[in-house]
Amino acid sequence: MLISTANDLPGYxxxxxxxxxxxxxxxxxxIGSQFGAGLKSLMGGELKGMTINLANSRNEVIQRMVDxxxxxxxxxxxxxxxxxxxxxxxxxxICAYGTAVIANRVSAPTPPPV
Numbered sequence: 001m002l003i004s005t006a007n008d009l010p011g012y013x014x015x016x017x018x019x020x021x022x023x024x025x026x027x028x029x030x031i032g033s034q035f036g037a038g039l040k041s042l043m044g045g046e047l048k049g050m051t052i053n054l055a056n057s058r059n060e061v062i063q064r065m066v067d068x069x070x071x072x073x074x075x076x077x078x079x080x081x082x083x084x085x086x087x088x089x090x091x092x093x094i095c096a097y098g099t100a101v102i103a104n105r106v107s108a109p110t111p112p113p114v
Contacts, residue, residue, distance in 0.1 A: 023064025
């Protein structure tokens with residue numbers, strides 16, 4: 001599956017637009033990670049546990065978006081974006097969304113003779 005944040009795919013022709021697709025997850029932080037993050041925020045530095053959780057969540061929502069695009073018959077997703085929001089102070093919503101399309105590779109132009 002080709003995924004692009006751009007609205008087109010250089011070297012490909014989009015022959016059909018299949019519609020919006022998205023992947024979504026809502027994560028709750030456990031009390032231990034919140035306590036550790038609170039301490040770390042006082043001292044400064046990266047919250048490694050939170051970083052790993054966010055990276056895993058992003059991979060999960062991308063896969064869910066890909067699954068939805070595939071179910072619609074697409075082989076690519078264009079205009080892909082992430083959106084995150086906090087819900088209730090302890091939940092985080094992470095969403096990946098884009099437009100499922102059918103894209104066909106076009107032949108590369110022949111370079112002019114030298």
